[in-house]
Amino acid sequence: MVSWSLVAVVAAIFTVKFAPEYSLYSSYLLTSTTFILISWIAKFVYAAILYPAYLTPLRQIPTPSKRSWMYGNTESFDLRFPVDLVREWTKSIPNPGLLRYYVIGNWERVVVLSPKAIADLLVNKSYDFVRPEIARVQLSKVTGEGLLVAEGDAHKAQRKSLMPSFSYRHIKELYPVFWTKAIQMTNEIEKGIKTNKSGEDIIKTSGWASRAMLDIIGLAGFDYDFNTVANPDNELARRYESMFFTPTGWQRVIAFVCLFIIGFKWYFRIPSRQNSIMDDAMSFIRGTAHEHLTKKKKQLQTDRKDAHVDILSVAMRNGDFTDENLVNQMMTFLGAGHETTSSAFQWAVYVLSKHPEIQTRLREELQASLPRIPFDELNDIKGLKDNQGNIKDTFSELFTSIDGNNNTNIPYLWAFTNEVLRFYPSAPFTSREAIRNTTLGGQFIPKGTHILVAPDITNKDTELWGPDAETFKPERWLNFDPASSNKPVSYNNSGGASSNYAMLTFIHGPRSCIGQGFARAELAIFVAVFVYRFRFELEDPGRKLEVRRMITQAPADGVVIRVRMAN
Numbered sequence: 001m002v003s004w005s006l007v008a009v010v011a012a013i014f015t016v017k018f019a020p021e022y023s024l025y026s027s028y029l030l031t032s033t034t035f036i037l038i039s040w041i042a043k044f045v046y047a048a049i050l051y052p053a054y055l056t057p058l059r060q061i062p063t064p065s066k067r068s069w070m071y072g073n074t075e076s077f078d079l080r081f082p083v084d085l086v087r088e089w090t091k092s093i094p095n096p097g098l099l100r101y102y103v104i105g106n107w108e109r110v111v112v113l114s115p116k117a118i119a120d121l122l123v124n125k126s127y128d129f130v131r132p133e134i135a136r137v138q139l140s141k142v143t144g145e146g147l148l149v150a151e152g153d154a155h156k157a158q159r160k161s162l163m164p165s166f167s168y169r170h171i172k173e174l175y176p177v178f179w180t181k182a183i184q185m186t187n188e189i190e191k192g193i194k195t196n197k198s199g200e201d202i203i204k205t206s207g208w209a210s211r212a213m214l215d216i217i218g219l220a221g222f223d224y225d226f227n228t229v230a231n232p233d234n235e236l237a238r239r240y241e242s243m244f245f246t247p248t249g250w251q252r253v254i255a256f257v258c259l260f261i262i263g264f265k266w267y268f269r270i271p272s273r274q275n276s277i278m279d280d281a282m283s284f285i286r287g288t289a290h291e292h293l294t295k296k297k298k299q300l301q302t303d304r305k306d307a308h309v310d311i312l313s314v315a316m317r318n319g320d321f322t323d324e325n326l327v328n329q330m331m332t333f334l335g336a337g338h339e340t341t342s343s344a345f346q347w348a349v350y351v352l353s354k355h356p357e358i359q360t361r362l363r364e365e366l367q368a369s370l371p372r373i374p375f376d377e378l379n380d381i382k383g384l385k386d387n388q389g390n391i392k393d394t395f396s397e398l399f400t401s402i403d404g405n406n407n408t409n410i411p412y413l414w415a416f417t418n419e420v421l422r423f424y425p426s427a428p429f430t431s432r433e434a435i436r437n438t439t440l441g442g443q444f445i446p447k448g449t450h451i452l453v454a455p456d457i458t459n460k461d462t463e464l465w466g467p468d469a470e471t472f473k474p475e476r477w478l479n480f481d482p483a484s485s486n487k488p489v490s491y492n493n494s495g496g497a498s499s500n501y502a503m504l505t506f507i508h509g510p511r512s513c514i515g516q517g518f519a520r521a522e523l524a525i526f527v528a529v530f531v532y533r534f535r536f537e538l539e540d541p542g543r544k545l546e547v548r549r550m551i552t553q554a555p556a557d558g559v560v561i562r563v564r565m566a567n
Contacts, residue, residue: 008039048106057446061100062093072102081429083456086111097441111452115499117441121453123509129432132450134264141268146332161320165311171517176384176391176399177219178522182529183378185212185229199564202539206558209345211237213338221333222292222312225381236288239281289330340426341519343554347424348527350559353538365412366532371397402525411491415477417524423472425455425505426552455504464502536563
């Protein structure tokens with residue numbers, strides 16, 4: 001709308017100057033105002049009536065028949081991805097693997113659904129698309145200008161340089177960190193249980209999960225323990241918590257104005273209390289990243305070359321990053337790394353609370369298969385190693401008992417965590433914008449088209465997963481032996497899906513989540529320790545589930561549970 005308004009103002013100036021008889025009282029102000037109003041009406045007629053019905057180059061892609069001139073197909077002024085509506089449309093509207101719909105203002109969107117279209121978007125033609133401005137601005141505000149928002153050659157170079165930090169060998173070296181923080185978290189929760197004569201406590205899962213995952217990113221990312229698990233008032237944890245809030249009605253109005261009139265990049269520049277909080281938090285987080293980068297430089301100058309296995313050390317030894325770029329990557333790990341796994345853990349606890357039979361079965365497998373967990377001996381990261389800097393022998397069996405490449409002894413744990421990741425993806429959708437004319441699934445996609453790929457839709461597609469796709473069922477990830485009363489004998493990686501593109505939690509291709517191996521192992525170990533040690537249920541089992549959907553999605557109440565010792 002900015003360009004239409006600008007054209008209207010220029011036209012008004014020329015009219016008053018060279019053809020005043022066609023102006024309003026030869027007034028620049030009155031003529032400009034009138035021309036702008038006319039341009040807005042023309043824009044509305046074009047966008048709401050003519051373009052969607054007659055002029056769009058995407059007419060060949062099916063769209064819902066019911067469409068409002070104001071809010072498109074979504075029946076709402078909300079700009080967020082309409083997950084439930086899209087799920088309904090995919091079932092009721094025959095489509096060639098793509099579906100077209102319109103949001104408020106009749107902005108056009110295309111959702112990719114078929115494996116072929118998904119493969120084109122994420123793998124075959126990945127660099128034909130970039131993140132739209134609104135997604136790029138929102139993400140960079142929380143994660144900095146790191147890998148998550150880089151595009152084109154910059155993204156290729158950054159990903160190539162960071163890949164060694166996320167190799168299986170390197171992630172395996174971080175397993176002791178995962179175990180230690182999971183144990184420390186449960187030790188702190190146990191303290192609360194012991195202070196109550198009832199032998200139980202009420203806890204909010206999100207707070208514990210967020211702090212524990214933040215500690216892990218600190219240790220795995222740059223070998224520093226923020227220790228927020230034991231110190232909930234930690235400044236860094238509080239700063240991150242302050243950044244995640246539900247927008248008010250007034251903020252939504254401002255976002256609407258920015259998006260449709262002046263550009264969304266201005267949203268975070270408008271003076272407001274919320275933006276001030278965000279700016280202060282980001283300034284503190286960036287300062288923290290700079291501080292640890294300086295410390296790490298000094299350490300690497302004095303210690304032996306292979307002394308540090310944290311992600312920052314590996315990236316610095318690679319030598320391809322400037323200091324500013326390293327700070328941005330650290331902010332990406334801190335922001336995206338802890339929030340996504342925290343959300344996944346909340347969903348895991350929610351499901352286990354709703355399904356006590358799954359909780360019991362998982363606990364029985366863990367108690368039968370895992371070695372003794374030394375809760376009293378492993379409450380501090382400093383207790384991991386001996387005087388020579390090696391992992392103590394007493395812990396080595398435990399640290400290798402859960403391994404992403406060896407899951408034969410605990411198949412149900414891996415089946416459960418994979419089903420959590422399938423059924424409750426941390427990011428319900430990802431958006432892209434075509435930067436050139438291209439095709440998806442054989443359908444023409446013009447430059448500028450906004451595309452969405454939705455794990456929350458594809459991960460539950462009955463055509464890909466079968467008729468029980470919308471049922472939480474860990475058994476789909478198990479192989480059964482008919483000769484032994486259908487006893488599960490091993491874990492499988494497909495879940496019975498008919499396509500490699502049926503599971504989109506970590507996306508695919510060059511834009512896939514670089515830390516997915518890290519996240520899977522971290523989630524599995526935290527679930528194992530938590531279930532091994534506690535029995536738990538929802539504080540209010542009858543409460544309706546409400547989902548907080550922002551950059552990630554998680555239960556809105558943070559999963560409040562009643563927890564007691566398992567033994």
